[in-house]
Amino acid sequence: xxxxxxxxxxxxxxxxxxxxxxxxxxxxxxDLVQDSLVKAWSNFDxxxxxxxxxxxxxxxxxxxxxxxxxxxxxxxxxxxxxMAGQLSVKPSHDGSLAMRDFQVAFMQLNDEQREALTLVGxxxxxxxxxxxxxxxxxxxxxxxxxRARKRLAELMGMEENETYEVTDARTLAVLSGKPAA
Amino acid sequence: MSEKxxxxxxxxxDENLRRVYQSAVNEPVPDRFAQLxxxxxxxxTDSEKSEADA
Numbered sequence: 001x002x003x004x005x006x007x008x009x010x011x012x013x014x015x016x017x018x019x020x021x022x023x024x025x026x027x028x029x030x031d032l033v034q035d036s037l038v039k040a041w042s043n044f045d046x047x048x049x050x051x052x053x054x055x056x057x058x059x060x061x062x063x064x065x066x067x068x069x070x071x072x073x074x075x076x077x078x079x080x081x082x083m084a085g086q087l088s089v090k091p092s093h094d095g096s097l098a099m100r101d102f103q104v105a106f107m108q109l110n111d112e113q114r115e116a117l118t119l120v121g122x123x124x125x126x127x128x129x130x131x132x133x134x135x136x137x138x139x140x141x142x143x144x145x146x147r148a149r150k151r152l153a154e155l156m157g158m159e160e161n162e163t164y165e166v167t168d169a170r171t172l173a174v175l176s177g178k179p180a181a
Numbered sequence: 182m183s184e185k186x187x188x189x190x191x192x193x194x195d196e197n198l199r200r201v202y203q204s205a206v207n208e209p210v211p212d213r214f215a216q217l218x219x220x221x222x223x224x225x226t227d228s229e230k231s232e233a234d235a
Contacts, residue, residue: 005222008218009214009218013206013208016205016206017202017205017206020205021205030211030213033214034213034214034217038221041218098197099197099201099204102201103201106198106201117198118198121194122198122201123202149190149195152194153190153194158193
């Protein structure tokens with residue numbers, strides 16, 4: 001008989017990606033995944049078979065992140081921008097500057113915005129699922145994703161009614177008003 | 182029937198978002214996680230054994 005926990009391993013890549021979007025550096029992200037995995041294992045009874053295991057794991061992960069983060073925030077004030085300045089964002093495999101700049105802009109969003117956008121925009125959860133996972137109203141998730149998209153557009157220097165192909169360094173240089181490195 | 186199209190800017194943002202996210206998903210998972218899972222399973226088996234032995 002197969003153990004339903006065998007499925008856990010298949011969610012690890014997505015858990016790491018989600019953790020990275022929250023923790024913003026890969027060492028902290030992997031610690032977060034590790035803590036979440038231990039919790040998931042020891043509380044596996046609370047997983048309802050037949051429901052979405054990824055959603056369940058992501059819920060554990062974000063709860064773990066917020067409980068750690070709140071504790072830490074009490075100890076060290078972390079004003080906006082400080083974390084962003086310490087980012088260790090790796091360029092994507094194709095090394096494109098566009099992706100890196102997008103990542104840097106993304107990392108400047110607040111926790112709730114990064115979370116909502118990752119769940120809905122990147123992972124493809126419905127607003128309802130994301131609201132369940134975050135323990136908030138559907139409207140809250142909607143407004144977080146809308147604000148996050150708006151803020152990203154500002155940070156990237158993108159404006160509505162203009163079309164961009166964010167695919168290469170030169171285009172991005174034009175987009176961001178910075179010279180291509 | 183015209184469904185309100187998502188604006189082009191949002192589409193581009195989501196496309197970038199998915200690409201960045203996908204590249205993170207595609208990263209190889211470090212061995213420590215396989216080891217952790219093996220360890221969790223083992224400690225459980227061990228404690229079951231010791232319960233059975235008791």
